[in-house]
Amino acid sequence: MGLKEKLHSIKEDFKGKKMAPAFNALHTFLYTPNETTHSGGHIRAVDDLKRTMNTVIIALLPVLVWGIFNAGYQHYAAIDAAQGVIREASLFGNFFTWDNFIMGAWTVLPLVIVSYGVGLAVEFVFAVIKGHEVEEGYLVTGMLVPLIVPVDIPLWMLAVAVVFGVVIGKEVFGGTGMNILNPALTIRAFLFFAYPTWMSGDKVWVHGAKAAAGTPDAFSGETILGSYAQNNSVVYDFADKFFGFIPGSVGETSTFLIIIGGLFLMFTKIASWRIILSAVVGAAVMGLIFNGVVDQGWIGEGSKFYGLMSTPFWEHLIIGGIAFGIVYMATDPVSGAQTNTGKYWYGFLIGFFSIMIRVFNPAYPEGVFLAILLMNVFAPTIDHYVVQANVKQRMKRLKLKTA
Amino acid sequence: MSKDIKIKKGLDIKLVGAAEKTIADAPKSRTYVIKPSDFHLVTPKVLFKEGAAVKAGEPLFYSKQDERIKFVSPVSGTLTEIRRGAKRVITHLVIEADGTETTHEFSKLDVNSADAEAIKERMLEAGLWPFIKQRPYDIIAAVDTTPEAIFVSGHNSSPLAPDYNFSLKGKEAALQAAVTALAKLTPGKIHLSVAKSSDSVFNSLSDVELHTVTGPHPSGNVGTQINKIQPVNKGETVWTVTPENLAIIGELFLTGKFNAERVISVSGSSVKKPQYYKTKIGAEVSTFAYSAGINGDNVRMISGNVLTGDQVNADGHLGYYHNEFVVIPEGDDYEFFGWNKPVFNKISSSRALTFSWLFPNKKYDLDTNTNGEHRAFVVTGNYEEVFPMDIYPLQLLKACMVEDLDAMEALGMYEVAPEDFALTEFVCVSKQPHQAIIRKGLDLMHEEIG
Numbered sequence: 104m105g106l107k108e109k110l111h112s113i114k115e116d117f118k119g120k121k122m123a124p125a126f127n128a129l130h131t132f133l134y135t136p137n138e139t140t141h142s143g144g145h146i147r148a149v150d151d152l153k154r155t156m157n158t159v160i161i162a163l164l165p166v167l168v169w170g171i172f173n174a175g176y177q178h179y180a181a182i183d184a185a186q187g188v189i190r191e192a193s194l195f196g197n198f199f200t201w202d203n204f205i206m207g208a209w210t211v212l213p214l215v216i217v218s219y220g221v222g223l224a225v226e227f228v229f230a231v232i233k234g235h236e237v238e239e240g241y242l243v244t245g246m247l248v249p250l251i252v253p254v255d256i257p258l259w260m261l262a263v264a265v266v267f268g269v270v271i272g273k274e275v276f277g278g279t280g281m282n283i284l285n286p287a288l289t290i291r292a293f294l295f296f297a298y299p300t301w302m303s304g305d306k307v308w309v310h311g312a313k314a315a316a317g318t319p320d321a322f323s324g325e326t327i328l329g330s331y332a333q334n335n336s337v338v339y340d341f342a343d344k345f346f347g348f349i350p351g352s353v354g355e356t357s358t359f360l361i362i363i364g365g366l367f368l369m370f371t372k373i374a375s376w377r378i379i380l381s382a383v384v385g386a387a388v389m390g391l392i393f394n395g396v397v398d399q400g401w402i403g404e405g406s407k408f409y410g411l412m413s414t415p416f417w418e419h420l421i422i423g424g425i426a427f428g429i430v431y432m433a434t435d436p437v438s439g440a441q442t443n444t445g446k447y448w449y450g451f452l453i454g455f456f457s458i459m460i461r462v463f464n465p466a467y468p469e470g471v472f473l474a475i476l477l478m479n480v481f482a483p484t485i486d487h488y489v490v491q492a493n494v495k496q497r498m499k500r501l502k503l504k505t506a
Numbered sequence: 507m508s509k510d511i512k513i514k515k516g517l518d519i520k521l522v523g524a525a526e527k528t529i530a531d532a533p534k535s536r537t538y539v540i541k542p543s544d545f546h547l548v549t550p551k552v553l554f555k556e557g558a559a560v561k562a563g564e565p566l567f568y569s570k571q572d573e574r575i576k577f578v579s580p581v582s583g584t585l586t587e588i589r590r591g592a593k594r595v596i597t598h599l600v601i602e603a604d605g606t607e608t609t610h611e612f613s614k615l616d617v618n619s620a621d622a623e624a625i626k627e628r629m630l631e632a633g634l635w636p637f638i639k640q641r642p643y644d645i646i647a648a649v650d651t652t653p654e655a656i657f658v659s660g661h662n663s664s665p666l667a668p669d670y671n672f673s674l675k676g677k678e679a680a681l682q683a684a685v686t687a688l689a690k691l692t693p694g695k696i697h698l699s700v701a702k703s704s705d706s707v708f709n710s711l712s713d714v715e716l717h718t719v720t721g722p723h724p725s726g727n728v729g730t731q732i733n734k735i736q737p738v739n740k741g742e743t744v745w746t747v748t749p750e751n752l753a754i755i756g757e758l759f760l761t762g763k764f765n766a767e768r769v770i771s772v773s774g775s776s777v778k779k780p781q782y783y784k785t786k787i788g789a790e791v792s793t794f795a796y797s798a799g800i801n802g803d804n805v806r807m808i809s810g811n812v813l814t815g816d817q818v819n820a821d822g823h824l825g826y827y828h829n830e831f832v833v834i835p836e837g838d839d840y841e842f843f844g845w846n847k848p849v850f851n852k853i854s855s856s857r858a859l860t861f862s863w864l865f866p867n868k869k870y871d872l873d874t875n876t877n878g879e880h881r882a883f884v885v886t887g888n889y890e891e892v893f894p895m896d897i898y899p900l901q902l903l904k905a906c907m908v909e910d911l912d913a914m915e916a917l918g919m920y921e922v923a924p925e926d927f928a929l930t931e932f933v934c935v936s937k938q939p940h941q942a943i944i945r946k947g948l949d950l951m952h953e954e955i956g
Contacts, residue, residue, distance in 0.1 A: 107840050107842070110840075111840065127879075131845070131879065132845075133842065133843070134840035134841060134842055134843075134844065135840065135841045135844030135845050135875070135877060135878060136840065136876075136878075136879055137837075137838045137839050137840050137875070138838075138875065138876045138879060139806075139836060139837050139838050139874040139875055139876060140874050140875075140876055141939075142939045142941065142942045143813075143814070143924070143927075143928065143931050143939050143940060143941035143942055144812065144813040144814065144928050144931050144932050144941065145806060145808055145812045145813070145815065145817070145832075145834065145874050146519070146665075146812050146813070146834070146872040146873075146874065146932065147875070147876050147877050147878075147931075147932060147934075147937065148852070148853055148854050148855055148877065148932055148933045148934075149849050149852035149853065149854045149860050149862075149877045150854050150855065150856050150858060150860065150877070150878075150933070150935050151845060151876075151877055151878020151879070151881075151935055151937065152878060152881045152884055152885075152935050152936060153845035153846070153878060154845050154846065154858050154859070154860075154878070154935075155856075155858060155884070155885060155935055157845065157846045157858075158856075158858040158859065161859075236879055236880070236881070238881055238882060239881070240884065277882075278882065279881070279882050279884060280881070280882030280883050280884045280936075281882065370857060371856055371857045371858040371859075372855075372856040372857055372858070372888070373856065373858055375886075375887055377887075436884055436885050436886040436887070437884055439886075441886040441887075441900060441901075442886075442898060442901075443887060443890055446887070486901075490898055490901055490917070493896070493897070493898060493917070493918075494916040494917065496896075497737075497739075497916070497918060498916075500737065500739060501739040501740055501741075504739055504742075
């Protein structure tokens, strides 16, 4: 008896029992189910939710690998810098090294494991209690979470946040497909407001910086946004910023790989090109407005907003988490706008508000996650007006007819 | 005058096993079955007891909702069985054919001189009325309504669709008689849509407004055409008739006889020799299925097309409205890592490691596997790509699921039929039963609003 037949007979044994969804969730990872059509059309397209989610994960893998190496690289680079040695980043010289990988894997993989372990456990429990199949939504959330937190976030905090995010952010609304807020961002927002000292400042972005603080070996690693917000000069050049040799949350640093992932997602039609395009436009427009304000001389160099306002608009797009947010988070179909017209507005406003919050928020100079959460809340409103336009047209047609 | 309708959104599902353009007489069927479930929302009131002799074209039962709507026997023979299901609902009326073809005859009616009342009356008494469907609700037309217009789609864009130009060849006179008659029942027009090209059987018809449709499926769906030509407003009714039923209607006016003959296509990847067969409404599917030959045992037989038809067993019968019979493999098997490996042999509307976008002209051998399990609605924007009507499909489906009548009405529920959601159902990542959701929504509206 082959594996297929064995699993089939176990599945038949579980049928109708409480634990059936838990077994089926594992079973369907190995084999697509033997289910056939029972109502409506007799054939179905090949795409299912697992494939959709899997495609997003594929698009995230390069970013994760980069994040692992970068965690190690930033750690050693910061130690060097503290000792007065300036490193010149080179891809194969000192980036893709065994040391960096060991250090990065040692810090990043536990985040991935905790995120998936805790999150899927919650999903399984809810699926068994509510008696529905385990939905795939968390596959992507679980991968996003470790990529949008600082490397040194304590694992227990992450676990608490994941439980909060999945239960309050998703399950209380009815589970996958029903949530209003992006679950991964809910988790990040929880961490941000519950444990702010672990989520911002200049001591959290490089592994070991917090532990070493106050010791003779102390070093720090500030994000570029942090430097700009304090009107400090930035030591990184364009290539560093674009390719990602910079400190930041695990997955957000390499704009280059994020663009590749974004192109892949748009090509596969999994992510909405409408949202991505309009978000980039929105961010550029806001950036241009701020640049204009600076050019007009309305804001002096003494202003605390000067640093970020004077940052060229295109640079805003490649520093911080905005690229990651636009490509992987804003495109979440459940919490985003659902109509095609609505997606343009939704994306545009995310980009627009991201840069606005980034500039005007002195305490924590990154706005994309707040902007996306804000627009998550307004997405149904946007859709409402789009759909109402269609409804009004239909009413008008009726009136023309009767008049 | 001809007008062009261009459809851009949609998806042509190209399948293996299209019917060859040859015609064969199906072996004579021993029994014929009329299933009242084919007539949605009709409660039958049977006119005969079991064992009674009936003639072809003689009313078997009428609708409890409107006694004037009669349903006739396709053949002459004996009503051997009235099969009932749960709650004693009549599920099958079985007629054993006697082979004599005794027909219940009417006098001929000159459609050119007859008035609307006479035409209506003849259609009702001769059992032709069930062929007229109405929107809203996609049910048999209410007798006393006056339709804004009547729509006929002479272009079938569904997968493995039979070619009307072939199956209706020689029926031009009957078609003409039918449209001339129906034209008197509406103050509007009869809109007839045909595919481009073609010296089609429809091109020479008068009394119709001819439209040319181009584009992928569902360009041939009458619902799509209504939406583009003259969308249904609240309070309005339009009628739809399919061409093969037009031919039956016309023939009755010309000859006085109800001719239940159908030229159907027998197709699908599991059919050995896919071709056209001449048979009758309600005939045993085994008569033509085994004549054409079936590959393998584990197959699904479908009366109707693969997107909207009904599953039938090997001892089942052709549906009342169906002019297709399709056999495809059952897909009740597991597939190892089917959800993440690259796929070349199935159709996809995305490009997520699925490569059907590379081969737009390839024909596929699809089975009945759902390729995934039922999930909540997650993905957005993919229905719109295959849904050409000026309606928001996802929002309408959700309104139906929460039974929000106001929203359903506002979002265009009066304009749709379940078949319009066959393609969104096909591409649905969450494997939701769209057609069933819409049908339920329509029934609810019909019950609450009427």
